[in-house]
Amino acid sequence: MNILANRMDRGFFKYQKEFEQKALDVLRSGWYVLGEEVAAFEKEFAEYTGSKYCVGLASGLDALWIAFRVLGISKGDEVIVQGNTYIASVMGITINGATPVFVEPDEYFSIDADKIEEKITSKTKAILVVHLYGIPTPMDKITALCKKYDLKLVEDCAQSHGATYNGKMTGTFGDIGCFSFYPSKNLGAFGDAGAVVVNDKGLADSFRMFRNYGSEKRYYNKVVGANSRLDELQAGLLRVRLKYMKDITAEKIAIAEKYNNELKNDMIILPKVPDKGTCVWHQYVIKCEERNRLMTYLNNQGIGTIIHYPIPPHLSEAYAYLKMKKGDLPITEKLADTVLSIPIYNGMTNDEQDYIISKINDFK
Numbered sequence: 001m002n003i004l005a006n007r008m009d010r011g012f013f014k015y016q017k018e019f020e021q022k023a024l025d026v027l028r029s030g031w032y033v034l035g036e037e038v039a040a041f042e043k044e045f046a047e048y049t050g051s052k053y054c055v056g057l058a059s060g061l062d063a064l065w066i067a068f069r070v071l072g073i074s075k076g077d078e079v080i081v082q083g084n085t086y087i088a089s090v091m092g093i094t095i096n097g098a099t100p101v102f103v104e105p106d107e108y109f110s111i112d113a114d115k116i117e118e119k120i121t122s123k124t125k126a127i128l129v130v131h132l133y134g135i136p137t138p139m140d141k142i143t144a145l146c147k148k149y150d151l152k153l154v155e156d157c158a159q160s161h162g163a164t165y166n167g168k169m170t171g172t173f174g175d176i177g178c179f180s181f182y183p184s185k186n187l188g189a190f191g192d193a194g195a196v197v198v199n200d201k202g203l204a205d206s207f208r209m210f211r212n213y214g215s216e217k218r219y220y221n222k223v224v225g226a227n228s229r230l231d232e233l234q235a236g237l238l239r240v241r242l243k244y245m246k247d248i249t250a251e252k253i254a255i256a257e258k259y260n261n262e263l264k265n266d267m268i269i270l271p272k273v274p275d276k277g278t279c280v281w282h283q284y285v286i287k288c289e290e291r292n293r294l295m296t297y298l299n300n301q302g303i304g305t306i307i308h309y310p311i312p313p314h315l316s317e318a319y320a321y322l323k324m325k326k327g328d329l330p331i332t333e334k335l336a337d338t339v340l341s342i343p344i345y346n347g348m349t350n351d352e353q354d355y356i357i358s359k360i361n362d363f364k
């Protein structure tokens with residue numbers, strides 16, 4: 001059997017007719033940027049998350065950096081973020097000239113809330129929470145800290161569409177929830193796309209201005225903005241997928257539950273979800289001391305896997321200027337050496353999953 005680490009074709013073919021019809025409708029409409037599809041998607045996605053406003057943007061990275069921009073966070077300011085994240089989370093901070101202050105993760109791959117307070121200084125302006133792999137971050141202590149120290153709270157929900165903590169959607173705990181709709185995400189477009197959700201009208205207006213060259217009124221530019229507009233085609237296609245988001249998420253949860261129940265190998269540690277959370281399983285990430293050997297073994301059996309992520313941001317060449325070194329974040333670094341994402345995608349067959357499970361269980 002040959003199983004790819006991920007495949008997006010199955011998610012397309014399941015709703016092929018509707019996607020194709022929507023694409024044709026948009027192409028024939030003669031209107032391609034900031035139109036009815038974007039407005040409708042923004043309304044529907046705001047409702048889906050339980051937020052007042054959604055503003056469509058061009059990518060998840062744009063959502064992050066524009067979030068810190070509209071919050072006024074810049075050079076000299078510090079933003080607290082977990083060490084084990086995709087580098088885009090950190091770039092959202094540093095594009096604005098602000099400094100990331102890294103905190104080690106807990107057992108859920110989330111920022112360890114007990115290690116945040118010791119990192120708060122007079123320069124700290126915000127906490128960026130990343131709901132990594134679709135596992136919701138335990139939010140109780142974090143929201144309390146933000147209140148206590150008057151910090152902004154931004155959530156990176158690029159991997160957590162629909163995940164909840166305490167019955168509340170990720171992205172709605174703080175000031176701004178940032179989403180990516182990159183094709184491989186749980187709610188995926190057919191190209192780059194992103195959005196933010198907010199409850200504050202002023203913030204929503206700022207995002208609308210920022211995404212369109214800083215202009216509220218045509219040719220009247222208030223600030224130096226960006227071109228970060230969600231286009232009509234992507235918005236229309238996202239609306240098709242959003243309609244089925246319940247089923248899409250339920251399918252991933254069912255695959256993860258089968259892994260939870262049937263993966264049995266003492267060399268492997270399975271992922272954990274916090275008590276009050278519901279996980280949407282963007283990735284199914286196992287840990288193994290002999291990760292590289294496991295990866296090669298699975299590859300030889302025709303099973304593709306991916307490491308999310310092999311180099312933590314603080315050790316990336318892009319952040320050499322932070323002058324951090326190996327050993328500075330031992331838990332984060334250990335994860336980079338031991339995590340492995342096994343296939344979990346919409347449209348995975350039972351046979352494929354049984355094969356993956358038996359091969360992992362046989363690993364010695």
Ligand SMILES: *Cc1c(COP(=O)(O)O)cnc(C)c1O
Binds near residue numbers: 089159182194
């Ligand atoms: C994908 C991702 C991003 C960036 O989203 P893009 O749409 O690719 O720019 C940011 N943060 C996390 C955690 C991601 O997984």
